[in-house]
Amino acid sequence: MAHVSLPHDAKAGPTKPEVRAVLLSKLDLGPSDHFVEVGSCTGAVTIEAARRAGRVTALERKADRIETTRANLDANDVTADVELREAEAPDGLPEDADALFLGGSRNYEAVLDHARDAGIERVVMNVSRLEVAGAATEAFRERGLLEDVVQFQVSHGYELAGATSFNSDNPVYMLVGGASATDGGER
Template identity: 85%
Template sequence: MAHVSLPHDAKAGPTKPEVRAVLASKLALGPSDHFVEVGSCTGAVTVEAARRAGEVTALERKPERLEVTEKNLAANDTEADVTLREAEAPEGLPADADALFLGGSRNYEAVLDHAAETGIDRVVMNVSRLEVAGAATQAFRDRDLLEEVLQFQVSHGYELAGATSFDSENPVYMLVGSASEAVAADGGRPAESQGGDR
């Protein structure tokens, strides 16, 4: 897997490489998928998705961060058709997405409403605050989206007095779900009609 280059700073921490690896496995993006990211910030997830999906739409409400996303995207080799939108979700969300990632908690309930209404097949949200994780888990449940909740923490080794010690990152809660079965049951587009290799 090629390294993601992030030469430009968005004044916010990107989703860490180890978290992106788990995220990639949960999203399972394929060349026919349309992936949507809410809150692109540095563009780290956008770059990873643009190496796997056929189409990527990245939303960012802050113009300076969207500019950083664009610059970091240009610094990497990607093949997808990428659209960057300055918008605050749910405004600007496409109706034909196969997979959606929420990197932050702003307006997440309205974004989840959109996911449920349009039958997005894979929905993943990362949360770092315990209280938000609890509320977001309930929001996933209320919309019949929730499939699993993960909590994980990564520690990086460093040398200390000739031996190895570890610095730990903040824990991450990852909520994983799908709206495709619920929408298919209600007469919407069936899960098998959506893109991606599942």
């Protein structure tokens, strides 16, 4: 995976590289795919997706974060057609997406309704709060979108008294599915 440069700060934490690696594996993007991100923030996921998908549409409700996404896109090697939209989802969501990522939990139920109604094949949502993870899992399930729920935590080593200790990032709950989900979360 190529390095993602994020020289511009959006005053919010980007999706960590290890989480992006799993996310991209679940999305399985190819050059003919149209990828949509809801909540682009720093643009980290948008950049990674733009290196794989043919088209990318990134939505962000805050104008300053759209500018941060744009500046970070400019700082990276991106060849895909990328459209940035200042909109609060579900407004602004295209009808022709192949894959969709929800980077936040705002309005997620309406976004999931859109994904179901538009027949989006691959939908992934990352959640860091336990209560939201439970509610979002049920929302995926109710819409027939749920295929898998993955919980993982990443820790990074640092030197402590001549040995290695670890600092842990927050756990991430990754909800995976799409319009073709069939197994209701059992894998």
